[in-house]
Amino acid sequence: MSVAVVSLCSAGRVDHLRAQLRALEGAPGARRVVVWIGDDAPPELDAEVIVRVPPGRDGLRLAAGRNAGALAAGDADLLVFLDADCIPGPDLLRRYRDAAARHAGAVLCGPVTYLAEGVAASDPADLVAFTSPHAARPMPADDAERAAVPEEYALFWSLSFALTPDTWRRVGGFDEEYEGYGGEDTDFAFRMRSRGIPLVWTGGAHAYHQYHPTTSPPWQHVDDILRNGALFHRRWGEWPMTGWLEAFERGGAVVRDAAGWRRADAGASAPRATVDR
Template sequence: MLSVVTLVRNRNRMLRDFLRGWSSQDLEELEVVVVRAGGYEDPTEATVDGPTPTVRHVTLPTGLDSEAIAYSHARNAGAAAARGDRLVFCDADTMPAPGCARRLHDALGDHDALITGDVRYLPPDVDLSRPVESLVALARPNPGRPTPPAAPGEVDLTWRHELVWGLCMGLRTTTFRDLGGFDESFCGYAGEDTDLATAVRSSGRPAGAVGGAVVLHQHHDSFEPPLHQLRATVANAQRYRDKWGAWPMEGWLTRFASAGLVEWRNDVVEVLRDPTPDEVEAHRCRVAAPFR
């Protein structure tokens, strides 16, 4: 069985599209685990009409649902509730195209590896009620990632592990447990997925992408770099450096340093000041660049 684990906070509109996409799959052995990571919206209300996979709901304990989402803990809680022998962590602001579930399921059956789908990004203001095929035609790949195989179901296991992100990452349940799951010392935003990917690499397992397992990212405003998550990003980058001896998220750290927000030395990064509200707002991205 394939278990799809997602986190959600106040994104019921997106969650409905997420569930609609998974309900259209041709895989019977499929379940979705929805972890409520705080917020005022009740994700059990984000139901869809028609046939759906089994949906399990998990709510984080009190104290773990603050504004700083406990990503590692939440994903581990979702994985603990999952019943499948194959796990895929997929963000609630995505939609799978038809055939995605079966191709991910089969790839994990054939390969003890870290995998991702063919992730593509939708532009703003798209009518998500359109047929999925037309949405796939509108979506664009991330130019910073390799091109997944063109043939549906083909698996390319030559990717660098750090290119498999929490947006869509899958592995066997036994492998996830053997590796200890997500490291919960990574608190809040950023880095916990790169840490798990590095643990997979350290275990000798490969990483790559599955052709035809198309996952569409729904557009929403974002921040580049994530000044609104400065302290969590810096703390998690330092945690990764201390653990693995290398820096993750170097592009973000470079931009934080250039803005005078952090001091970044060889083995230490230190917050000098928090960004002002105007600085944060100036880095808001309302268009889908560079994925137009």
């Protein structure tokens, strides 16, 4: 089964991406597809395919980037999406291939471990000792899979997932009206659920998220989250990212009224640096 590994990257994640590409060197039957998100030219990268997706009016076009990556994957039998800052574990491709053979019409999601500051992203085998999947999502044993129940679709993250091209077409790809940060993942999952497409938690397909500083909640993305959250609400009748919105409200950045969430007149409190989730 041939695989295309689609990675989204922008200027701030080049070193992370290079570590990922090194980890994929020599993987049998794997084509590395890099989608460069930005208006600048991509750097020299060790990948078989590189495509560029310029930003839109409202920021980086992550949804459009994933769609472009799927198109650039050619005739691959399986599409594996990894964010640029994720290192594939030594069994990630094998486990996604095995699970796809058993669940050909499903979207597959493996566990993600967030590495602490100072952990070097070297040989993927060296990262196994740090395996500690994020507790927010259910995860079966390393040799097992489990279908998600309907309420678990909201836990889908696009930083590591896999599906066949046929399943990609059934979902319809990502909605390119989402620009900037937030919302497009959950929209993709809700589209998946509305079309009766299984989401399968795939044990053993471990990815390791490389450390980089960020803020929690993501204060720099308040306006993106409000805009994309309102779009999601129009689509699905509910708001995503409510934990962040409530944190923004506590910080004085947003308020909620009968129409939904909006910017408040008062400024937000200073951001707090932490590891992102």
